[in-house]
Amino acid sequence: xxxxxxxxxxxxGERISVTSGARKRFxxxxxxxxxxxxxHVVKSFELGMDDALGRPYIVMELLKGTDLASVLAKRxxxxxxxxxxxxxxxxxxxxxxxxxxxxxRDVKPSNVFLHHDQDSVVVKVCDFGIAKTVAGIGADRASxxxxxxxxxxxxxxxxxxxxxxxxxxVDRRSDVWSLCVTLYESLTGTELWAGCTSxxxxxxxICTETIEPLERAAPWVDPGLARIVERxxxxxxxxxxxxxxxxxxxxxRWVGSRSTLLASDLMRFEPPVMRARRSRAG
Numbered sequence: 001x002x003x004x005x006x007x008x009x010x011x012x013g014e015r016i017s018v019t020s021g022a023r024k025r026f027x028x029x030x031x032x033x034x035x036x037x038x039x040h041v042v043k044s045f046e047l048g049m050d051d052a053l054g055r056p057y058i059v060m061e062l063l064k065g066t067d068l069a070s071v072l073a074k075r076x077x078x079x080x081x082x083x084x085x086x087x088x089x090x091x092x093x094x095x096x097x098x099x100x101x102x103x104x105r106d107v108k109p110s111n112v113f114l115h116h117d118q119d120s121v122v123v124k125v126c127d128f129g130i131a132k133t134v135a136g137i138g139a140d141r142a143s144x145x146x147x148x149x150x151x152x153x154x155x156x157x158x159x160x161x162x163x164x165x166x167x168x169x170v171d172r173r174s175d176v177w178s179l180c181v182t183l184y185e186s187l188t189g190t191e192l193w194a195g196c197t198s199x200x201x202x203x204x205x206i207c208t209e210t211i212e213p214l215e216r217a218a219p220w221v222d223p224g225l226a227r228i229v230e231r232x233x234x235x236x237x238x239x240x241x242x243x244x245x246x247x248x249x250x251x252x253r254w255v256g257s258r259s260t261l262l263a264s265d266l267m268r269f270e271p272p273v274m275r276a277r278r279s280r281a282g
Contacts, residue, residue: 035100040093042113042126063124065116068182069109075268077189080221082265084254086112087183089123089261091251094179095244098172102131105170107178108158109185114266121261132168156202157193158182161235164203173237176247180232184211187229188218207235220271225254 043061068086072078078086090112097104104111106127113124156164160177163170185191193205211233214226228250234240241247252259 035102036093036097036128037100038093038096040089040123040125041096042124063113063115065114065121067110068112068114068186071114071266072109072186072189075266076186077218077269077271078186079265079267079269080187080218080225081254081256082261082269083183083186084225084251085259085261085265086114086123086186087179087251088248088255088259090125090179090182091244091248093123093125094172094175095248097125097128097131098175098244101133102128103133103170103172104128104175104178105130105132105163105167106155106158107175107182108155109182112182114261116263119262121263121266123261132170156199156206157191159206160237161207162237164206171237172243173240176232176241176244177237179244179247180229180241183229184214184217184233187214187221187225190217218271222254228254 042063090107094104094107104125107125111125111127113126115122115124158178158181159167160170160174163174163177181192192211193202193209196202196205211230214221214230215223218226228247231239231250232241232247241250
């Protein structure tokens with residue numbers, strides 16, 4: 001087991017007391033994770049208060065490995081056969097959250113943990129700090145929503161168009177968009193909206209800019225797999241995958257006979273186009 005303790009902020013070496021917003025987010029993470037039953041969500045066992053330090057803590061399962069963002073920073077793009085395996089497991093975890101009435105709202109590579117369990121790798125979705133409970137399910141909606149004054153909920157580059165406009169009004173299809181942005185980045189080795197230099201530009205791009213088709217961004221990806229990811233990136237939620245179950249089933253057809261994810265699957269993939277260029281240069 002591991003213990004996560006809410007630490008005060010430090011600015012220019014000076015410690016600042018924990019804000020009420022940070023405390024709410026921390027408590028939200030523990031509460032949401034405990035409500036979800038899935039091996040693909042980081043387990044939270046206990047929530048308490050350290051009386052000596054006056055700060056809350058969470059007792060969580062101990063993970064071994066790294067997050068997907070760290071892997072992509074070193075080894076992207078990933079092999080097309082690997083990405084569906086990651087996507088299926090992440091979708092399974094998020095689907096369990098949705099079944100519990102919880103929308104994550106901050107799905108991104110750094111919140112997709114690749115836990116090494118003996119010879120295999122198990123995908124674990126983590127950080128439910130800005131999750132929301134869908135109206136009518138679970139606890140009172142007003143008590144579970146979290147806002148930031150003058151800011152956005154979620155990581156701008158991965159948020160859906162509807163979340164960019166109104167973070168409170170999103171449903172599970174917003175998580176579908178964010179997971180598919182993550183899969184797109186894993187397949188191409190490039191970030192969407194990478195040319196944007198300000199938050200405003202990112203928001204405008206998410207809501208209006210054409211996403212480069214995978215056919216051009218990653219021509220080594222099979223068109224069938226590309227269509228699955230691109231359907232999750234349709235701006236109109238009604239035309240997107242309507243649930244994580246739908247996305248999981250679609251990706252499952254590309255997993256093949258071996259559904260297990262291995263550490264060797266996470267090695268850097270060299271696209272045929274780049275391999276041919278290297279051969280010609282040599």
